[in-house]
Amino acid sequence: MNFTTPPYLTQNVSVQRVMLQVLAALLPGIAIYVWLIGPIILVQIAIATAASLLAEAFMLSLLKKPLGLFLGDGSATVTAWLIALAFPPLAPWWLIVVGALFAIVVAKHLYGGLGQNPFNPAMIAFAVCIVSFPALMSQWPALDRQAGFSEQLALVLGTAPRLDTMSGATPLDALKTALKLGEGNTTVATILADAHNFGYFAGKGWEWVAVAYLLGGLWLWQRRIITWHAPFAFLAGIVLFSGALWLWDPAQFANPVFHLFSGGSMLGAFFIVTDPVSGSTTPRGKLIFGFSAAALAYLIRVFGGYPDGVAFAVLLMNICVPLIDLYTQPPIFGMKSKP
Amino acid sequence: MTRDEFREIAANGVWAKNTSLIQILGLCPLLAVTTNLVNGVMLSLATIIVMAISGLAVSSLRFLIPHEIRIPVFILIVAALVTVVDLLFNAWLHELYLVLGIFIPLIVTNCIVLARVEAFANKSPPLQAMFDGIFMGVGMLWTLALLGGLRELIGGGTLFSGIDMVFPGLQALQLLPKDYPGLLLAILPPGAFILLGCLIAWKNWIEARAAARQQRRSPQPATAAGA
DSSP: OOOOOSOOOOSOOOHHHHHHHHHHHHHHHHHHHHHHHOTHHHHHHHHHHHHHHHHHHHHHHHTTOOHHHHHTTSHHHHHHHHHHHHSOTTSOHHHHHHHHHIIIIIIIITTTSTTTOSSOHHHHHHHHHHHHOHHHHTOEEOTTSOOOHHHHHHHHHTOSOOOGGGEEOOHHHHHHHHHHHHTTSSOHHHHHTOTTTBOSSSBTTHHHHHHHHHHHHHHHHHTTSSOSHHHHHHHHHHHHHHHHHHHHOTTTSOOHHHHHTSTTHHHIIIIITTOTTTSOOSHHHHHHHHHHHHHHHHHHHHHSSSSOOHHHHHHHHHHHHHHHHHHTOOOOTTOSSOO | OOHHHHHHHHHIIIIITOTTTTSOOOHHHHHHHTTSHHHHHHHHHHHHHHHHHHHHHHHHTTTTSOGGGHHHHHHHHHHHHHHHHHHHHHHHOHHHHHHHGGGTGGGGGOHHHHHHHHHTGGGSOHHHHHHHHHHHHHHHHHHHHHHHHHHHHHHHSEESTTGGGTSTTOOOEEOSOTTOOOOHHHHSHHHHHHHHHHHHHHHHHHHHHHHHHHHHHOOSOHHHHHO
16 A cells, blocks of 8 residues: 555645746736737836846845845846736836835735735835826827827836827826816716717726736636635625715716726726735735725825826735734644644 | 943844844834935934934933933933924924924834834943944844835935935935936835835844854854753
8 A cells, every 4th residue: 555644745835836927817807908908018128127126136135145046036127017017008117127126125025025025015115106107197198189109118117208289197197187177067977978088888998907807816816825704805895885876876876887997096006905925815814805905006096196096005904914914814734723 | 331231232222133134123213214224214214313322312301300200200301302303393404394294203103213212221220221222223224224225226226315305405316217207106105115015034044044054154053051
């Protein structure tokens, strides 16, 4: 007879494998993004990745940690891609670099490096930049006036002047501004009928990027890289809050589908609140974390002054994670209640 | 007062027991006022005046103040001095007074002042108490100046902005190019927290290096002397 001893873990789980699959799950979203805006987003991703890896190498050598092991694990690359996807695609190159440097140096390594950072580095980058450079961070490319790649590149590199006609607000921002200007006289339905900004069920074009993130996220879940708790709770929270207000006054509040596929909802649900380091780690904790983040994100997005609230919501909930984890410890195997 | 005593008081105030970097007291004015170098320096100067005179006063009166109600009495003394400084700023540096605003009256509640009065002036002769107040203030002054300068430089690319409120006719230095967009975060309170953290880390790093060098120079374990 052939005896073996447990554990029978056959899958080779390493940080690198997890991170590579997260990157792969982002690819459909990036593909749609390229179709929508052009290959400029690939340039932004390259800039963010280069800045992140350089910052990572610098901090690692400063801390005398092995360079190859940590540079190759892909965590800095994931952060960089998320930053590039969260930032406006035509942002000047230094904006992305500032975000990436802040994310890696301050949010990640000053707090102790991978596994120790209490805040999601990519969201820190977004928060720092939108607080410091609100105008640049709110300029999204206007889809009806598509610029060529060389023109876009000149904008990113700062060799061409930034024209207001080239950029517009995000669909969420456009809706909020239109509602505010209408002072109760316009309805969401008439605003959403404007085909310049809005498509079938959310922002024109951007809705398909969100759908691609959703598909990538579902694949991650199928691969057991992420569990269903945090994304489900986050999306359910968005649906619940937007649905309640939509039922109460459909003229002033957009429907849940619009909120699900607008702004950072999908990217946040599958790639941000599922962060194993800064997010909650217990199953019940993940549900609380995702739901509360959704509540905050919806509040900030609809009633706040910023274009989207996902970054601030996630950061605020990151602060609560130690407390959530403390009170949601599952019972130890073999015990009836928690220790 | 001996020379060594004086040296110890000075070293404690400026470096070893620095109010902002070691005691981490008085964070409220530190966060709110150090948006530029001039504000930080001027608030520190106001605090130095208050701390020096309150140290002298409390120390001189220390045998007359009943122990049980000493804190209210300290506060009254400090408040009287702060009122004087407040009126002085209002009269002579009115524009700066408008900028610093509530933070000059708030020196009364600054923990540094009360902490030094309670911990030092109440137990020491007047001259020592006065110097302790001055050097604690100097420690605060250079920290706030450094922090204010860094925040101003990162946030707006200038140095000494608002200097014309103190010395009319002087101009702020534009150190970075005019089209520097300015990292607004550095001017906002989070920037002050992050930079203060970096300054504390920098001080600890210097001390750790000094300690390591000391160790190398005299490999004799410290316990040998005690035994």
